Amino acid sequence: MPQVLPYLLCIGAFLIVWQLLSAALGAARLPGPIQVITDTWDPYIKDPFYDEGGTSKGLGWQILISLQRVAVGYGLAAVVGIALGGLLGLNRFAGKGFDPVVQVLRTVPPLAWFPISLMVFQDANMSAIFVIFITAIWPIIINTAVGIREIPQDYTNVARVLRLSKRAYIRSIVVPATVPYVFTGLRIAVGLAWLAIVAAEMLKADGGIGYFIWDAYNAGGDASSSQIILAILYVGLVGLALDRLVAFVGRKVSKGAA
Amino acid sequence: MATPNGLITVDSVTQTFPLDGGGQYVALRSINLDIAPGEFVTLIGHSGCGKSTLLNLLAGLSQASEGGILMHGRQVTEPGPERMVVFQNYSLLPWLTVRQNIALAVNTVYPQMAPRERHEIVERNIQLVSLTAAAHRLPAELSGGMKQRVAIARALSIRPKLLLLDEPFGALDALTRGNLQQQLMQICQESSLTAVMVTHDVDEALLLSDRVVCLTNGPAARIGQILSVPLPRPRERLSVMNHPDYYQLRSQLIHFLQEQRRLKQLAATSR
Numbered sequence: 001m002p003q004v005l006p007y008l009l010c011i012g013a014f015l016i017v018w019q020l021l022s023a024a025l026g027a028a029r030l031p032g033p034i035q036v037i038t039d040t041w042d043p044y045i046k047d048p049f050y051d052e053g054g055t056s057k058g059l060g061w062q063i064l065i066s067l068q069r070v071a072v073g074y075g076l077a078a079v080v081g082i083a084l085g086g087l088l089g090l091n092r093f094a095g096k097g098f099d100p101v102v103q104v105l106r107t108v109p110p111l112a113w114f115p116i117s118l119m120v121f122q123d124a125n126m127s128a129i130f131v132i133f134i135t136a137i138w139p140i141i142i143n144t145a146v147g148i149r150e151i152p153q154d155y156t157n158v159a160r161v162l163r164l165s166k167r168a169y170i171r172s173i174v175v176p177a178t179v180p181y182v183f184t185g186l187r188i189a190v191g192l193a194w195l196a197i198v199a200a201e202m203l204k205a206d207g208g209i210g211y212f213i214w215d216a217y218n219a220g221g222d223a224s225s226s227q228i229i230l231a232i233l234y235v236g237l238v239g240l241a242l243d244r245l246v247a248f249v250g251r252k253v254s255k256g257a258a
Numbered sequence: 259m260a261t262p263n264g265l266i267t268v269d270s271v272t273q274t275f276p277l278d279g280g281g282q283y284v285a286l287r288s289i290n291l292d293i294a295p296g297e298f299v300t301l302i303g304h305s306g307c308g309k310s311t312l313l314n315l316l317a318g319l320s321q322a323s324e325g326g327i328l329m330h331g332r333q334v335t336e337p338g339p340e341r342m343v344v345f346q347n348y349s350l351l352p353w354l355t356v357r358q359n360i361a362l363a364v365n366t367v368y369p370q371m372a373p374r375e376r377h378e379i380v381e382r383n384i385q386l387v388s389l390t391a392a393a394h395r396l397p398a399e400l401s402g403g404m405k406q407r408v409a410i411a412r413a414l415s416i417r418p419k420l421l422l423l424d425e426p427f428g429a430l431d432a433l434t435r436g437n438l439q440q441q442l443m444q445i446c447q448e449s450s451l452t453a454v455m456v457t458h459d460v461d462e463a464l465l466l467s468d469r470v471v472c473l474t475n476g477p478a479a480r481i482g483q484i485l486s487v488p489l490p491r492p493r494e495r496l497s498v499m500n501h502p503d504y505y506q507l508r509s510q511l512i513h514f515l516q517e518q519r520r521l522k523q524l525a526a527t528s529r
Contacts, residue, residue, distance in 0.1 A: 154349035157319060160337045162366045162416075172362060176353040254353070 031226045039226030055207050055215070059234055066197050066208040067238070069125070073132025074193045081137040081189070082182060085144025089178070095145055106138035110196035114203060128200040128208075135196040136189035140182070147181025148174060176254075183250030190246045194239045209235055264328075265452050266293040266316065266420060271325035273311055285311045287478040289325075291471060293420075296450040300463040302511065303473035303482075304518055309456040310346070310424055312473075316454055317343045317422050329420070339367045342418035346425045348405040350397040350412075357393040360384060360412045367416040383415040386445065403434035410438075414445060421446075423455040427462065436495060439465060447492055460511045464489070465498055472514045475522050483514055 015033050022032035031039060043050050048060030057065075088095040088102075113134050117127040155177060159169045201210025209231055216227040268291040274282045285308040293299055301309045314320045315327055318337040327334040329341070337343075342363075350359050361380045368376055384393050387407035397405055406426060413421055426442075427435040443466055446453055457463055463470045467487050474482040489501055498504060 154345060154347060155351060157337075157343070157345065158349050158351070160319060161317065161341070161343050162339055162363055163337070164366055168366065173351065176351070 029225070031229065036226040036229050039223040040230045044227065044230055055211065057207065059209070059212065059231065062207060062209045062212045062231075063234060063238055066201060066210065069129050069201075069208065070132055070190075070193050070197050070242075073129040073197075074136050074190060076129075077133045077136035077140060077189060077193070078186060080133075081140030081185070082144050084137075085141040085182075085185070086148065086178075088141065089145035089148025090174075095149070102138060102141060105134075106142065110135040110192070111199050111203070114200055118204070124204045124206070128197060128205055131200045132193045132196050136193040139188040139192065140185040143181045143185025143188070144178060147178035150181070151177045180250065180254045183246065183254065187243060187246045187250065190242045191239065194235075194242055198235055209238075264292040265295045265297075265330065266454075267291070267328040267331075268293075268312075268316070269325050269328060271312075271315060271322040271327065273308070273315065273320075274323045284478040285476055286315075287480055289481060291481065291484075293452060293454065295452055297468050298446055298451075298453045298455070298466055300467040300470045301454065301456045301473060302458060302460070302463050302470055302515070303479065304475055304515065304522065305458065307473045307476050307518075308479040309458075309473055313343075313422050313424050313454065313456050316420070317341050319343075339363070339416045340419045341422060342413040342416055342420075343422045343424065344406075344409045344413045344426050346428065348397070348402075348409045350405055350408055352397050355394050355396055356389055356400070356408050357384060359397070359408055360415050363412045363416050379415055383411040386414065387411040387441065401434075403430050403438060406430065406438060407441075410442065410445075414449075414451075417449075419452065421451050421453040423453060425456050425458070427459075428457070435462075440495065442466070443493060460508060460515070461499075463511065464504065464507055465493060465495060470511060472511070475518050475525075482518070483510075485510055 019032040019034070022030045022035070027035055037045065044059055048058040050058040051061060088098055110131055113131050114127060117130040117134075118124070121127050121130060151174065155173050159173055164172065197208065198210035198213070201208035202214040205211045213228050213231045213235075216224045216231070268289050271286060271289040272284065273286040274284045276282050289312065291299075301312060303309050311320075315322055316334070318327070318334045318341060321335070334341070351362070354362060357380060360383055361376070364376050364379050368379075381390075381393075384390055387410060389404060389407055389411065392400060392404060397408070400408070406429075410426070423442075427438055430438065439462060445451070446466075455463075455466065464487055470485040470487060471481055472483045472485065473479045485507065487507060489498055489503065489507075
C-alpha cells in the first residue's frame with residue numbers, strides 16, 4: 001500500500017490545482033477534471049469504438065488510425081535508418097562525409113517537412129506518413145552509427161586474434177554490440193513519430209487523434225474543451241505506452257549487452 | 259637472426275607512437291628477446307614501462323616501428339589464434355554465455371572439425387577451469403575470478419603455440435589469484451605451453467616463470483635485466499617460498515624495481 005501513496009498524493013494535488021484553475025478561469029474556458037469526464041462520458045469514454053460514418057468515430061478508432069500511420073512511417077524509418085546507420089558506422093568515409101547532412105536535417109522540426117511532402121506526394125495521408133518517417137529516421141541513423149563506432153576495442157581485439165571473417169564479425173560482434181544503441185535510437189524515434197503524427201493530422205488529414213482535436217476545436221461546441229482535454233490525455237497515454245513497448249522489446253533483445 | 263631453438267624472437271624492436279602535438283613518443287627501444295618452446299616468460303616493470311605494448315606486439319595487434327617479431331623464423335604481421343591473448347579485462351562478449359564465448363573461439367579456429375568434436379573441446383575446457391556449473395551463464399552473472407577463468411579456458415581451447423597474458427590476475431582478490439595461478443601453472447606444465455605474461459607482482463612472476471624480463475621505465479624502455487628462475491617444477495606456492503634461493507631471487511627483483519622507482523622520482527623532480 002505505501003508504494004501507491006506518493007502517486008495518490010501527487011496526482012491528487014495535480015487534480016486539485018487543475019480544479020482550482022478551472023474555477024478561477026471559469027468552466028467555459030477551462031473545464032475541471034470532473035466536468036471533463038461528465039462532458040465526454042457519452043459517447044467518448046463510454047464507447048471508444050462507435051462509428052457514425054465519415055470522420056465521426058470514437059477515440060479508439062481515431063487512435064488506431066493514427067497508430068496505423070505511425071506504424072507505416074516508423075517501420076520504414078526503422079528499416080531504412082538501421083541500414084543507413086549501419087553503413088555510416090561501418091564506412092568511415094561515408095560516415096564522415098554524410099555527418100553534416102544528418103546533423104542539419106535532424107534538427108528540422110517535423111511540421112517543416114509537411115508542405116514539401118504535400119507538394120511531392122499530393123496526398124495528405126502519404127504526406128503524414130512521410131513526415132513521421134523523416135522525423136523518426138535521424139535518431140535511428142545516428143544511434144546505429146554511433147553504436148558501431150563505439151564497439152569496445154576489446155571486442156574487436158578478440159575478433160582480430162581469432163581471425164573472425166567479416167561476416168562472422170558483423171554477426172557475432174557488430175550486431176549484438178550495437179543493439180542497445182539501436183534501441184536507444186528507436187525509443188527516441190517512437191516519441192518523435194507520435195509527436196509528429198498528432199501535429200500533422202491537425203494540419204491536414206481525414207481522421208486520427210490529431211484530426212479529432214482540431215475538429216473539436218473548430219466545432220466550438222459546449223463540450224469542445226472537454227473533448228480536447230480527453231484526447232490530450234489519450235495522446236499522452238498512447239505515447240507512454242509506445243515508449244515503454246520499445247524499451248521493453250529493447251531489453252528483451254539486447255540480453256547481456258549494455 | 260632467429261636462434262635455432264627459439265619459438266619467438268624479438269629482434270631489436272623499437273616502438274614509437276605519434277604524439278598529438280607532433281613529434282613522437284618512444285615506448286620501447288631496441289628490445290631483443292628469445293623465447294624457447296615450453297618456456298614461461300614474465301615481463302615485469304612499473305606501470306607505463308611498455309609491458310603491454312610489447313605484449314601487443316607479440317600478439318600482432320600492433321606492428322613494431324623498427325625491428326620485428328619472428329615466430330618459427332617467420333615475421334609476425336597480424337594477430338592470429340596461434341598467439342592467443344588473455345586480455346587484462348577478460349574481453350568476454352557480454353551477450354554470449356560462458357559456453358558460447360568459448361565455442362565462438364573453437365568454431366572459428368576449427369571450422370573443418372566435426373561439430374561433435376568441437377563441442378567436446380568446449381566442454382573439456384569448461385571443465386578444465388571448473389566452470390561446468392556456470393557454463394550457461396552470461397559474463398555479467400560471474401565474479402571477476404570466474405570471468406578470468408573463462409578467458410583462460412577460451413584461450414586454451416584453441417591450443418595456441420604461444421599464450422599471452424596481460425596482467426591476468428591483477429583485478430582479483432588474493433585468494434582467487436593464488437588458486438588461479440596454481441591452475442594456470444598446472445595447465446602450462448601439463449600441455450608444455452609457451453607463455454608470456456605481463457605482471458607487476460614479484461611473487462607471481464617468481465612462482466610462474468622460467469625467466470623474468472625486467473623492463474626499465476619508459477619512455478624508451480629497454481630490458482634492464484633478465485632473471486632466470488631455476489626453482490624446481492612442479493612448483494607449489496609454499497614450497498617455492500621455502501626454497502633457499504627464493505628470497506635471493508625475490509630481493510634481486512625488488513632491488514631492480516626500487517632502483518627504477520628511484521630513477522622515476524628523480525626524473526620527475528628534475529623536470
